[in-house]
Amino acid sequence: xxxMGSLYIGxxxxxxxxxxxxxxxxxxxxIDTKGYTRQQVQLSDKRYTTLSIDINSVNNKQTGxxxxxxxxxxxxxxxxxxxxxxxxxxxxFYEVSTEVLEQVESQLGEMNGESFQxxxxxxxxxxxxxxxNPASSVNQGLLVQKAVEFVERSTAVYAGxxxxxxxxxxxxxxxIDKINDYGKKILSLNDSIRAIEAGKIEHANDLRDxxxxxxxxxxxxxxxxxxxxxxGSVSVQIxxxxxxxxxxxxxxxxxxxxxxxxxxxxxxxxxxFWVADxxxxxxxxxxxxxxxxxxxxxxxxxxxxxxxxxxxxxxxxHRADYTDIQGDYDSISQSVLMNIQAEFDQLVHGVATKINxxxxxxxxxxxxxxxxxxxxxxxxxxxxxxxxDGYLRxxxxxxxxxxxxxxxxxxRKVTGTVTYQDAEGNDRxxxxxxxxxxxEDPKEPESLYxxxxxxxSQEILQEPGSLGFRLPDGSEDIVTAEKLKNAFSEEAYTxxxxxxxxxxxxxxxxxxxxQVANSGSVYRSIYLNQESTVESTESAREQVIGVSSDEELxxxxxxxxxxxxxxRYINVISEMLEHIISTLxx
Numbered sequence: 001x002x003x004m005g006s007l008y009i010g011x012x013x014x015x016x017x018x019x020x021x022x023x024x025x026x027x028x029x030x031i032d033t034k035g036y037t038r039q040q041v042q043l044s045d046k047r048y049t050t051l052s053i054d055i056n057s058v059n060n061k062q063t064g065x066x067x068x069x070x071x072x073x074x075x076x077x078x079x080x081x082x083x084x085x086x087x088x089x090x091x092x093f094y095e096v097s098t099e100v101l102e103q104v105e106s107q108l109g110e111m112n113g114e115s116f117q118x119x120x121x122x123x124x125x126x127x128x129x130x131x132x133n134p135a136s137s138v139n140q141g142l143l144v145q146k147a148v149e150f151v152e153r154s155t156a157v158y159a160g161x162x163x164x165x166x167x168x169x170x171x172x173x174x175x176i177d178k179i180n181d182y183g184k185k186i187l188s189l190n191d192s193i194r195a196i197e198a199g200k201i202e203h204a205n206d207l208r209d210x211x212x213x214x215x216x217x218x219x220x221x222x223x224x225x226x227x228x229x230x231x232g233s234v235s236v237q238i239x240x241x242x243x244x245x246x247x248x249x250x251x252x253x254x255x256x257x258x259x260x261x262x263x264x265x266x267x268x269x270x271x272x273f274w275v276a277d278x279x280x281x282x283x284x285x286x287x288x289x290x291x292x293x294x295x296x297x298x299x300x301x302x303x304x305x306x307x308x309x310x311x312x313x314x315x316x317x318h319r320a321d322y323t324d325i326q327g328d329y330d331s332i333s334q335s336v337l338m339n340i341q342a343e344f345d346q347l348v349h350g351v352a353t354k355i356n357x358x359x360x361x362x363x364x365x366x367x368x369x370x371x372x373x374x375x376x377x378x379x380x381x382x383x384x385x386x387x388x389d390g391y392l393r394x395x396x397x398x399x400x401x402x403x404x405x406x407x408x409x410x411x412r413k414v415t416g417t418v419t420y421q422d423a424e425g426n427d428r429x430x431x432x433x434x435x436x437x438x439x440e441d442p443k444e445p446e447s448l449y450x451x452x453x454x455x456x457s458q459e460i461l462q463e464p465g466s467l468g469f470r471l472p473d474g475s476e477d478i479v480t481a482e483k484l485k486n487a488f489s490e491e492a493y494t495x496x497x498x499x500x501x502x503x504x505x506x507x508x509x510x511x512x513x514x515q516v517a518n519s520g521s522v523y524r525s526i527y528l529n530q531e532s533t534v535e536s537t538e539s540a541r542e543q544v545i546g547v548s549s550d551e552e553l554x555x556x557x558x559x560x561x562x563x564x565x566x567x568r569y570i571n572v573i574s575e576m577l578e579h580i581i582s583t584l585x586x
Contacts, residue, residue, distance in 0.1 A: 007573055012067050013566030016041070020559040023072050027547045028556075035213035037074040037545040038552075039205055074205050080541040081212070084534070085219030089305040091534045092220040094527035096310035100168070100336050101520035107160040108340075108513060117513070119153040120506055122146045123351075124488045127481075134469035134481040144464040147402055148456050154348045158451040161341050165262075168315040168337075173263050175221055175308045176252055182218045183236070183249040186211060190233040190244070197232050204232075222290075223305040239290055241267055255285045260318055265290040265308075293317075297334060321450045322346035323442035329497050336519070343495050343512050345451050351505055352403035352449045354487045356410070360384075360437070362480040363392035363399040368420030370436060375416075382437035383418055385430070391472055394459060398435045400467070404457045407446035411435040 020041045030036040052061045108116055126146040130139045189211045196204040211234060218224055218236070225237045236244040243250055253271075255264045264285060271288035273281045291309045298304065316338035324332045324342040332338040363384065370381040384390075386397040394400055398411045417431045441447045460466055469477045491502045495511055503511050 007570065010566050010570035010573060013569065014563060016067055017559050017563035017566055019072075021556065021563065024552050024556045024559060027552050028549065031547045031549060031552075035209050035216070036547065037076055037205070037209050037212065038547045039072045040075055041072050072203055072205060074208060075544055076212075077541065077544045080537065080544060081215075084537045084541050085216060085224065086302075086305065087530065087534045087537055088216070089219045089221075089223055089307075090299065091527065091530040092307035093304050093310040094523055094530055096307045097314065097336065098520060098523045098527050100164075100310075100314040101516055101523060103164055104161065104336060104340050105513070105516050105520065107164060108157060108344075108516070116153055116157050117506075117509055119146075119150045120351075120509055123150045124506060127484045127488060130469070131478075131481040131485040133476075134478060135476045137465045140467050140469065141464040143467075144402075144456065144460055148461065150351070151403070151454055151456055154344075154451050154454070158341065158344060158348075161337055161344070162319055165315050165319070165337050168311050169262055172265075172308065172311050172315065173254065175311070176254060176263065176265050179218065179221055179238070179308070180249075180251045182214050183244050183251060185214055186234060186236060186244050187247070187249045189214075191247075193232045208232075221306055221308045223302065223309070239292075241270070241290070252290055253283070255283065257317070262315065262317060264312075264317070293334070319452070320345070321445075321448065321452070322349045323448065325496050327442060333496070333498070339496070340512070340516065343515075346495075347493075347505065347508050347512070348451050348454065349449050350493055350508075352454060355484060356401045356403055356449075358480060358483045358487060359392055359402060360399050361483075362477065364390055365399050365437065366420050368418045370414075370416055370418050370434070372414055372416040378419075381418075381439075383420075383434045386413065386433045386435060391477075392467070400460070401457055402460060402467075403449060404455055405446070405449060406453050406455050408438060410438060412438055 023039050023041050027038050054060060123146040126139070126142045130136075130143050133139055189207055193204045193207050193211070196207070215224070215226060215234070215236070222238045224243075225240070226234055228234050233246075234244070235242070235246070238252075241250075243252075250267065250269055252265045253268045255266055256262070257264070266283070266285040266288045267290060268283065268288075272284040276282050291306075291312055293309075293313055295301065295303050297313070313334055314336045316332060316335035318338070320332050320335075320338035320341040322342060322345045324338065325346055332342055360382070364387070365382050365384045367380065367382055369378045370383060371378045384399055387393060388395060388397040390397065392400045396413075398413070401410045404410055412435070413433060414436050415433050417429060418434060419427060419429045422428050438447060440449065446453060469481060471477050488505050491504050491507070493503055493505070493508050494501065495503075495508070495515060499511075501511065
């Protein structure tokens, strides 16, 4: 091979050894940089010079011109990246769920000494004291006082749960904004990476590291899938829907519930819309929601991925009450907060209506068929005659209630005809004015004996002695007081349709707290196991992408020696050329 041509080999060795040393130094300088991927230099052959062509030979006579720098590639494993992101998203789902259950337990007062259990027990104690001496004004006053505390504490607990719903709602909004911001950054990085790598000379590895870090963080918030095209651009899907694709980022929009101000993320490209009078677009998001929260949460179905989804599930879509348990319970069963709200409200509703029904029975309220004047159709109602002098009656003759609704009345006065059976089982018919019990209607929240619509009767509050518990003949009403006491020990209540165990009022609350604690323990156990999975996956990924100081120092010595060898090679060629020229010149 000509000596002048040999210089190409030496110079290429110098250049590429220097590039390799620069890459090694770059790796070492970023050894503690989070998200950095170690780089390796790839070399390829330079073109060959053909010296002669011989058709009878296997190969022509050629001489090489050395090697050239091809690229500094990132060392990554696509499958480890995919596994890590999926498992980190699942870990975040259970982390959020665990935190929510801990907050719920705190709201119930079990962690800070303000247990709601004490309110129930104190109320029960006051009823027990009343049963010993029903006519005692002291016992009656104690009953009213503990009833007030029960309602106030119930309202505080429910308000705390609702406040935490609002807190989660704010976090949901922030995370949606964060996801959209991530999408814009990925789109911008795609453009920058394509521009840099278009010439096939330089590779935007640091920008790729930034993009991979964003994908890692995005995977914690939602279930994503991703792919890179031949031009270096990454496309991203969230929950199977395009989020970043080509030159577009399909941002997630937010629908705001007018009743609760709850945020629901949806895809505008999948939603129906119309133009309002003010020129703005109005959307119908049905079927366009980002997350399908009606699907069963299961690792087998991969529906337990993403912190944002966990927040949406935990928050629910409305303020739940006892009617949600009696109605479509499946619609709230997967929401931690709505489930607890409904079960808690069911307890308060049960206490209020049970005590009111016992007082109503003592005041003469019966069950019968009622036909209003001027109508022909009857309906089953609870009623009593108008009797201002009746036992446990108000001044207007209506039955006395300890728990009343804030917005609507418990009874309404009407005129008509009632048909009922008397104590002996004989049919009786009466016509005149009656007090009819206003039945609760799930479609009308103001008609419910719910935490949000409950108070102690203002008349009883002002004059606890108005309860009396003294029969018209002057004797104490031991029977009613005993019924009130037995109401608290009667095991007739279940937490929800999926629970078969019946409990008393006191045990009901204990079971509810135990349910929260057990669920929290299960979620925490899953979260800890998931964390171990994430850590092992991350460790395996770090072995691929992480920088090893020992390995890089070994490479540095290797490339330094290669550089020195190339330098000595050039010196030898130079000396040979000098010798030939000086010899020929004589």
